Amino acid sequence: xxxxxxxxxxxxxxxxxxxxxxxxxxxxxxxxxxxxxxxxxxxxxxxxxxxxxxxxxxxxxxxxxxxxxxxxxxxxxxxxxxxxxxxxxxxxxxxxxxxxxxxxxxxxxxxxxxxxxxxxxxxxxxxxxxxxxxxxxxxxxxxxxxxxxxxxxxxxxxxxxxxxxxxxxxxxxxxxxxxxxxxxxxxxxxxxxxxxxxxxxxxxxxxxxxxxxxxxxxxxxxxxxxxxxxxxxxxxxxx
Amino acid sequence: xxxxxxxxxxxxxxxxxxxxxxxxxxxxxxxxxxxxxxxxxxxxxxxxxxxxxxxxxxxxxxxxxxxxxxxxxxxxxxxxxxxxxxxxxxxxxxxxxxxxxxxxxxxxxxxxxxxxxxxxxxxxxxxxxxxxxxxxxxxxxxxxxxxxxxxxxxxxxxxxxxxxxxxxxxxxxxxxxxxxxxxxxxxxxxxxxxxxxxxxxxxxxxxxxxxxxxxxxxxxxxxxxxxxxxxxxxxxxxx
Numbered sequence: 424x425x426x427x428x429x430x431x432x433x434x435x436x437x438x439x440x441x442x443x444x445x446x447x448x449x450x451x452x453x454x455x456x457x458x459x460x461x462x463x464x465x466x467x468x469x470x471x472x473x474x475x476x477x478x479x480x481x482x483x484x485x486x487x488x489x490x491x492x493x494x495x496x497x498x499x500x501x502x503x504x505x506x507x508x509x510x511x512x513x514x515x516x517x518x519x520x521x522x523x524x525x526x527x528x529x530x531x532x533x534x535x536x537x538x539x540x541x542x543x544x545x546x547x548x549x550x551x552x553x554x555x556x557x558x559x560x561x562x563x564x565x566x567x568x569x570x571x572x573x574x575x576x577x578x579x580x581x582x583x584x585x586x587x588x589x590x591x592x593x594x595x596x597x598x599x600x601x602x603x604x605x606x607x608x609x610x611x612x613x614x615x616x617x618x619x620x621x622x623x624x625x626x627x628x629x630x631x632x633x634x635x636x637x638x639x640x641x642x643x644x645x646x647x648x649x650x651x652x653x654x655x656x657x658x659x660x661x662x
Numbered sequence: 663x664x665x666x667x668x669x670x671x672x673x674x675x676x677x678x679x680x681x682x683x684x685x686x687x688x689x690x691x692x693x694x695x696x697x698x699x700x701x702x703x704x705x706x707x708x709x710x711x712x713x714x715x716x717x718x719x720x721x722x723x724x725x726x727x728x729x730x731x732x733x734x735x736x737x738x739x740x741x742x743x744x745x746x747x748x749x750x751x752x753x754x755x756x757x758x759x760x761x762x763x764x765x766x767x768x769x770x771x772x773x774x775x776x777x778x779x780x781x782x783x784x785x786x787x788x789x790x791x792x793x794x795x796x797x798x799x800x801x802x803x804x805x806x807x808x809x810x811x812x813x814x815x816x817x818x819x820x821x822x823x824x825x826x827x828x829x830x831x832x833x834x835x836x837x838x839x840x841x842x843x844x845x846x847x848x849x850x851x852x853x854x855x856x857x858x859x860x861x862x863x864x865x866x867x868x869x870x871x872x873x874x875x876x877x878x879x880x881x882x883x884x885x886x887x888x889x890x891x892x893x894x895x896x897x898x899x900x901x
Contacts, residue, residue: 498744504824505737518819529764580757585743
């Protein structure tokens with residue numbers, strides 16, 4: 424198959440070291456292709472292939488006519504756990520919901536303990552946007568995700584904001600949570616979570632999150648049951 | 663920079679769809695390069711580049727002289743969250759440990775509720791291997807990781823076994839846990855966790871895990887403090 428050693432892969436690894444060693448930040452521009460070729464001692468076609476590899480891993484991004492940049496959310500792929508290769512998608516969604524129930528009550532408690540007032544005001548604003556979106560009868564998936572992602576940031580733990588968006592996105596591929604039966608609960612629970620965090624009350628924040636996610640889970644399990652009773656899962660799912 | 667459209671990237675996406683649609687399993691061999699070219703309607707050099715991209719994302723693996731195979735742990739990259747790009751590695755380790763404390767007590771509880779006897783015997787065997795390794799004064803990082811990874815599998819949740827190896831590996835890059843002060847605790851805690859799971863006692867399993875991870879955390883924080891008092895972090899760290 425591939426007879427020669429994968430020089431492009433070696434170059435991709437060297438490029439990662441170059442980025443890390445030189446402390447490039449996300450959004451920052453790299454030197455141009457010719458200079459990179461000189462630095463790493465490879466030809467243009469190898470460099471291009473290495474850059475493409477790193478683009479596909481969300482480490483770099485190429486803006487045509489402009490140059491090579493460090494990607495936003497550097498190195499976090501769209502599907503870091505290979506969910507697309509999990510065959511039983513119903514089980515996957517159930518487990519994603521179970522996983523949220525493991526981490527998010529604790530996230531809310533940490534946010535209540537650690538968040539600064541400025542950030543809490545920002546969280547409140549995101550809850551309000553989510554509420555307004557729901558009341559305008561628009562799809563609030565993004566607003567809901569923004570709220571939960573912000574909470575993860577407020578926890579102060581740097582792992583959680585990397586993990587949460589991918590979990591929420593994966594669930595929302597299967598389940599439309601903008602159902603009217605469920606949105607009123609979302610509004611009330613988000614308010615309760617914000618109130619507890621404002622009061623720096625970690626236990627109340629955790630409890631409010633458990634209540635929210637249990638409602639969320641019950642709703643999702645009901646939807647999954649009706650999905651599994653259909654002849655087959657939608658074939659165009661794309662986590 | 664890259665003038666032409668990245669045909670290799672489009673081909674890589676198509677190849678993923680082909681793998682998913684045809685239900686290829688990990689370790690399974692794909693049709694040969696020529697057939698893949700015919701199926702996706704591209705030339706050999708494009709296909710080779712696409713295959714290399716998917717190798718770098720741990721979706722495919724090429725065995726020279728044999729063919730293209732679906733990789734083990736399909737699609738899970740070595741560093742799915744881009745930890746290599748996190749500048750403050752001390753904070754990263756602290757947060758990884760905090761993260762373990764969020765999920766593993768619950769993992770132990772789920773394992774106590776759900777694990778089958780055959781799997782519990784296997785867990786006990788892994789605890790014994792870890793213990794034997796420690797008593798032989800050998801590095802028990804791998805044996806310890808095998809024990810915790812098995813616990814994640816016993817939880818029945820399919821997200822956890824994808825996440826745990828990466829967390830443990832990232833911590834072990836920085837901290838050598840084979841210190842004599844700490845290994846006796848590991849032996850006793852692993853025994854307590856196994857005993858609770860054998861008794862199907864979820865609360866005892868969770869408590870034993872909290873105790874184990876708190877000891878683990880205290881040990882790691884002490885080591886981190888001494889590391890941060892050194893002039894600089896080791897420069898050859900490689901998560």
